[in-house]
Amino acid sequence: MLDVLGLDPVEEAAYRRLITLPSASSADLAEHLELPAGDLRVALASLSEKGLVATSTNGTEQFVASPPLVALGSLVRDRQDDLNRARSELESLTEQYRGAAAQRTVTDVIDVVTGQEAVAQRFAQLQRAARGEVLAFVRSGVAAVSAAENAEEDAAAARGVTFRVIVERAVLEQPGVFANAEGAMDRGEQIRVVDRVPMRMLVADRELALIPLASAEEEGRRGTGALLVHPSALLDALLALFDNSWRNARSLATAGTTSADRDGLDDADLRVLTLMLSGLTDQAVGSQLGLSIRTVQRRVASMMEACGVHTRIQLGVQAERRGWLATPTP
Numbered sequence: 001m002l003d004v005l006g007l008d009p010v011e012e013a014a015y016r017r018l019i020t021l022p023s024a025s026s027a028d029l030a031e032h033l034e035l036p037a038g039d040l041r042v043a044l045a046s047l048s049e050k051g052l053v054a055t056s057t058n059g060t061e062q063f064v065a066s067p068p069l070v071a072l073g074s075l076v077r078d079r080q081d082d083l084n085r086a087r088s089e090l091e092s093l094t095e096q097y098r099g100a101a102a103q104r105t106v107t108d109v110i111d112v113v114t115g116q117e118a119v120a121q122r123f124a125q126l127q128r129a130a131r132g133e134v135l136a137f138v139r140s141g142v143a144a145v146s147a148a149e150n151a152e153e154d155a156a157a158a159r160g161v162t163f164r165v166i167v168e169r170a171v172l173e174q175p176g177v178f179a180n181a182e183g184a185m186d187r188g189e190q191i192r193v194v195d196r197v198p199m200r201m202l203v204a205d206r207e208l209a210l211i212p213l214a215s216a217e218e219e220g221r222r223g224t225g226a227l228l229v230h231p232s233a234l235l236d237a238l239l240a241l242f243d244n245s246w247r248n249a250r251s252l253a254t255a256g257t258t259s260a261d262r263d264g265l266d267d268a269d270l271r272v273l274t275l276m277l278s279g280l281t282d283q284a285v286g287s288q289l290g291l292s293i294r295t296v297q298r299r300v301a302s303m304m305e306a307c308g309v310h311t312r313i314q315l316g317v318q319a320e321r322r323g324w325l326a327t328p329t330p
Contacts, residue, residue, distance in 0.1 A: 006050070006079075010035060010043040015052050018065035025061045109232035112213065116224040119210075126204040127152035133162045135242050137201040140170035154187075163189040166242070166249050168197045169279050178275065178288040181252060192249030193278045201238065207231060209238050252278055264306060270324060272299045277316050 007015065013033050018024060024032075030040040044063055047053040053063050113122050127134060134156065157163060163184070171177055172193065181191055203209045213225030229235045252274060265273075268289065275285040282296045289296075300312065307318035 007047075007052075008043070010039055011047050011052075014040060014043050015047055015065060018053060018063060019068060021065075023062040023064045026063065027061070029063075109230045109234060111228040111230070113210075113226045113228055114213075114224075119224055119226045122210055122226065122228060123202060124152045126202055126208060126210055127156045127161075130156050130161045130204040132205055133164070135201070135203040135206070135239075136163070136165045137197040137199060137242070137245075138165055138167040138171055139197055139200050140168060140174065153184075157184075157187050157189065164246065165189060165191045166197055166245050167191060167193055167252075169193055169195055172252075172275065172278060172280055172288065173284045175287070178271070185252070191252040192246060193252050194245060194249045195279070197245070198241065201242070203239065203242065206239055207235075209235055211238070250278060265303065265324065269299050269303060272296055273303060273315075273319055273324065276300060276312065277319070 010033075013035075014029055017029055017032060026041050026044055027037060029035075029044075030037040033040065044053060048055075052066050054066060055063060113119050134153075153163065165184075167181075172181075185191060199211055199215075201209060201211045207230075209229040211227050211229065213227055229238065268291075271289055272285055272291070275288060276282075280288070282293050282300075285291070286293050286296045291299075300315070303319075304310065304312070304315050307315055307322075309315050309318055
């Protein structure tokens with residue numbers, strides 16, 4: 001943890017041990033930490049230079065830890081000063097970048113990114129740099145970064161970034177996808193479903209978009225590449241495409257009522273209803289939830305009976321009227 005203050009693992013281990021003791025020799029510390037004596041002496045010398053340890057008056061080979069609030073507090077202040085300078089420089093660079101962006105020609109609004117590693121890096125960077133909102137189109141098939149590998153999404157959501165994601169229906173038929181989607185929605189992510197999205201896309205703060213270099217039909221046949229789209233009429237068109245798709249997509253809703261208000265429905269019933277209203281077949285619903293087709297059909301029939309309706313379309317209407325599913329955010 002103290003690596004953010006410039007301490008390596010050996011220095012941190014030595015300091016943490018010393019603050020629990022009145023004093024200790026380098027030999028005692030090396031034995032307790034099971035480290036080579038030479039490595040420990042180097043670490044103690046570095047800690048001494050940083051003001052974290054001092055030599056005890058009891059002997060030159062006895063070391064004592066400096067008070068954490070004083071010693072580490074000084075390092076924290078130094079790091080904070082560095083961060084303030086970096087933030088100031090970032091603001092200056094951003095202003096220069098925006099000035100240059102205003103002078104871009106038509107060929108400057110797009111950066112071509114080639115290679116799977118480079119595309120994955122840009123994908124992570126956009127989410128890492130997002131301040132307020134990330135928009136995404138998610139298609140089925142192989143992507144440069146899978147959902148399981150996308151650690152930046154959780155980190156961005158944890159710091160308050162809003163995710164609005166449109167997935168095509170075929171994605172929900174892939175094993176384990178619905179369980180992952182439920183976890184994302186529990187963290188505040190909004191997910192909607194359409195029959196098919198036009199492309200893969202990731203947009204950060206409505207300022208930068210990452211889209212595939214190849215068309216949807218050519219994906220898999222051409223080398224991995226992407227286009228990074230800067231503010232421009234092209235980016236405006238991509239945002240309009242997303243906004244229109246969002247308005248027309250169906251929400252992958254979670255339960256919207258308490259157990260007492262569900263007319264006897266349980267969580268499994270609501271999961272079946274959610275996936276059914278998203279357009280999945282009974283077989284696909286069962287596959288996602290670990291249920292047999294007969295069990296899915298039985299649960300749907302029970303819900304229709306509870307609503308007094310005869311078709312699944314009528315069931316969807318009644319589910320919305322009764323508030324069984326959460327009302328989607330516009």
